[in-house]
Amino acid sequence: MFLFSVIPACAAACSSLGFHHAGVRNDWECWCGEETRFTAEAKCAKCQGDKTLLCGGLGVMALYDLPKEWPLFKYNGCFRYETAQDIATLLPYTQWTTKQAAHWSHQLRQPAVCVKWCLEKGYRFSGWTHFYECHCGKFVPDVTEANCEPCFADRRYLCGESKQIAIYEIVQTPPRAEICGGVNHTAVTGYPKALHCTTSGDTPVVVAWHRVRGKNLKAPLGESSHILEVTGDMNILEVKKSDEGMYACEASNENMLSALQRSHVVTARLRVQVPPSARLELDNNGKVLLYGETATLRCEVNGDAPLIVQWYYQGKQLDPSASNKHAIRNQLGSAVVSLEVFNITEKDLGRYE
Secondary structure (H helix, E strand, O other): OEEOOOHHHHHHHHHHOOOOEEEEEOOOEEEEEOOOOOOOOOOOOEOOOOOOOEOOEOOEOEEEEOOOOOOOEEEEEEEEOOOHHHHHHHOOEEEEOOHHHHHOHHHOOHHHHHHHHHHHOOOOEEEEEOOOEEEEEOOOOOOOEOOOOEOOOOOOOEOOOOOEEEEEEEOOOOOEEEEOOOOEEEEEOOOOEEEEEEEEOOOOOEEEEEEEEOOEEOOOOOOOOOEEEEOOEEEEOOOOHHHOEEEEEEEEOOOOOOHHHOEEEEEEEEEEEOOOEEEEEEOOOOOOOOOOOOEEEEEEEEOOOOOOOOOEEOOEEOOHHHOOOEEEEEOOOOOEEEEEEOOOOHHHOOOEO
16 A cells, blocks of 8 residues: 555556556555456545546545556576676666565565566566566576575565576567568559558557668658558559559567567569550541541550550451551551541541541
């Protein structure tokens, strides 16, 4: 039990000591625990300092759940030391719990508290001893014994005692990214396209999409006029030919102790297909054609190569080699294919495609 005047202070104290629940009674008593057991609800009184919160009352307690964000860790062994210098050399950062915590040490999750403190300071290894003394380091000490003394309250954990430190190692799963569907994707201009990226690893994992230029990642795409990022997916609302290229999905977690494990990048190639299209017009320079003159029809084509252009008259394919009536000409370096109809007569009127 600790004395606090406001609920945030009680919640912070219980959370820092490794508990998952905080209870406030009589507006000033703070209680911490791992589990809550109650059979009926009671009407709690409002806090004197903040009427929006409940602070329990006589014979009743206001219960609050706390976040359960504890790092995973494993026991490495027992380190035996002779002097304080032995500890400082291998585990240079030292943290003690408060006097209240030491007094109530039999209620604490001691190793978890120590591991969390060390993780916040950027250390991978932690050592717990004397029920309230925590040491942190980046390298594992040479453990000399298999088992330290069990913790007083929870014998599942080892806590060490005189000349002993129980060594724990933080177990982290680095972020991983995977683009669904493999490394090659196809899109069609004018249509939407989505690339899906799944991630794994310790939370929080942040996902960002990049364009790849050469060997470099460009700034995250974010949101533009036609590209949206939603929960790890990259959505192109209307594909353009300029969207073709390499894309990268990056999964990152800045809480990783090793800088080399904070980011994982996977790439995929997006190939954009341009379907064939054609636009047909009569090239007469605005004048009326007379019988006996030559009519020129221009067809501007677009799309991925190879493009095959065929001309039809009244639904039948034209074969210029069969007569001297028609000629098909391709303009060099242009996407225009022209059909010339020589010595036009009324028989040449009709539908050309």
